[in-house]
Each structure stands twice: as structure tokens, then as C-alpha cells.
Amino acid sequence: GAVVSQHPSWVICKSGTSVKIECRSLDFQATTMFWYRQFPKQSLMLMATSNEGSKATYEQGVEKDKFLINHASLTLSTLTVTSAHPEDSSFYICSAPFLLNTGELFFGEGSRLTVL
Amino acid sequence: AQKVTQAQTEISVVEKEDVTLDCVYETRDTTYYLFWYKQPPSGELVFLIRRNSFDEQNEISGRYSWNFQKSTSSFNFTITASQVVDSAVYFCALIAGGFKTIFGAGTRLFVKA
Numbered sequence: 001g002a003v004v005s006q007h008p009s010w011v012i013c014k015s016g017t018s019v020k021i022e023c024r025s026l027d028f029q030a031t032t033m034f035w036y037r038q039f040p041k042q043s044l045m046l047m048a049t050s051n052e053g054s055k056a057t058y059e060q061g062v063e064k065d066k067f068l069i070n071h072a073s074l075t076l077s078t079l080t081v082t083s084a085h086p087e088d089s090s091f092y093i094c095s096a097p098f099l100l101n102t103g104e105l106f107f108g109e110g111s112r113l114t115v116l
Numbered sequence: 117a118q119k120v121t122q123a124q125t126e127i128s129v130v131e132k133e134d135v136t137l138d139c140v141y142e143t144r145d146t147t148y149y150l151f152w153y154k155q156p157p158s159g160e161l162v163f164l165i166r167r168n169s170f171d172e173q174n175e176i177s178g179r180y181s182w183n184f185q186k187s188t189s190s191f192n193f194t195i196t197a198s199q200v201v202d203s204a205v206y207f208c209a210l211i212a213g214g215f216k217t218i219f220g221a222g223t224r225l226f227v228k229a
Contacts, residue, residue, distance in 0.1 A: 032215060034215070038159075042221075042222075043220065043222050044217075044219045045219075046217070046218075091159055093161065097215045105151075107153075107161045107163075109159075110159045110161075112159065
């Protein structure tokens, strides 16, 4: 069945380094994917919409240069947290619609980032 | 504007009690989708149900049931005979006018043995 897979599940890095998180749609193509961030004990907040073959659309307040999104193929979107700082520590989740206009949506397992 | 409100931040019940999680949504779109997700401590979102705006039928799945009422813009979730394994954060969510999912703040459910 349709699945969205994220990698890595968790990552610990030093402050100032960059971290890349991958989101793959398995067995289906996704021209659009979504990236969410969830701080502890808070809800999921949409960061950006990743569009295959074009620039990502960022939500208000999300730094484009900080969170680089690349949707290079119909099955892969990547989120790179550049020059990560402790305040970027969070749970990042991606999602992809299986079929447009049906509301059928799949979420990845999430990636927990800890910046020391 | 789209919005999802889960007024209950935390609920604590004793095992075997019934519990209802409230969800109120706002949208001007006539076509929309409502969801409930369970998020256990591992963090992964577990899909529970999807309901489109044209289907107001209530649904029951085992101990879970959902009450969708367009008149009050509510999509409440009831767990019957709760169990310790039901302890998690539950999110109500809305997709309308596109494919962005708008999440409620979540309700943290504690089920004590």
C-alpha cells in the first residue's frame, strides 16, 4: 500500500552543522509534499509545501534560507536544516497526498532532530 | 480562514471509562475533509479516520466512534471502555481549499489502570 517514509528517524548534531531529512513516497508519485514541525507538547505546524520541479512555498515566519527544501523527483523531497542551532531541535514530519482531491494523505514516521 | 479547535488540553480517565474528545472546525469551503490521528510517545501519527464534508454519517469502529455534525461544525471522537493503550495525544485535523492539513492543538489522553 501507499506509504511515506522518512529518514533518518532521529539525528543528533552539533550546533552550526547542516542536517538533511529525506521524505520518500513509496509506490506512488507525489508532486506535492508537506513539511511540518512539532515542538514538544505542541501541535504540528506546517512549515512549507514542497513542489516537484519548482520552488517550495513557505508559511509565514519560516526562514527559507534556514530550511532548504528540494523536491527533485516525484518520490523524494528533502528538508535541509542549515547551520542548525539548539532552537531548531524539533520533530519534523512530512506528508504526501496519495490522490489529489480525495483528502487521502499519508504521513512519514517523523524525524527527531536534536541540536547540541 | 481554516481553523481547528480542540478545547481539551488534557483528559485523565480511569480504565473502562468512556471518553469523548471534542473537535470544532472552521472553514468557508463546502468541500473539506476531517481527520483524527493518534500520536503515541514514539511520535508517529496513526491515522484513525477521514470523513468528507458530504458524509455526515456517524461511524463506529470497535471501541471508537465519531460524531460529525455540520450544524455545529463539530467532529467529536469517543472511545468506549478506554484502555491504558489508548493513552496518547489525539489530533483533529482539517483539509480544505487545498491539501494543507490544519491540525488542532491536540488533546493528551491519560488512561489510568
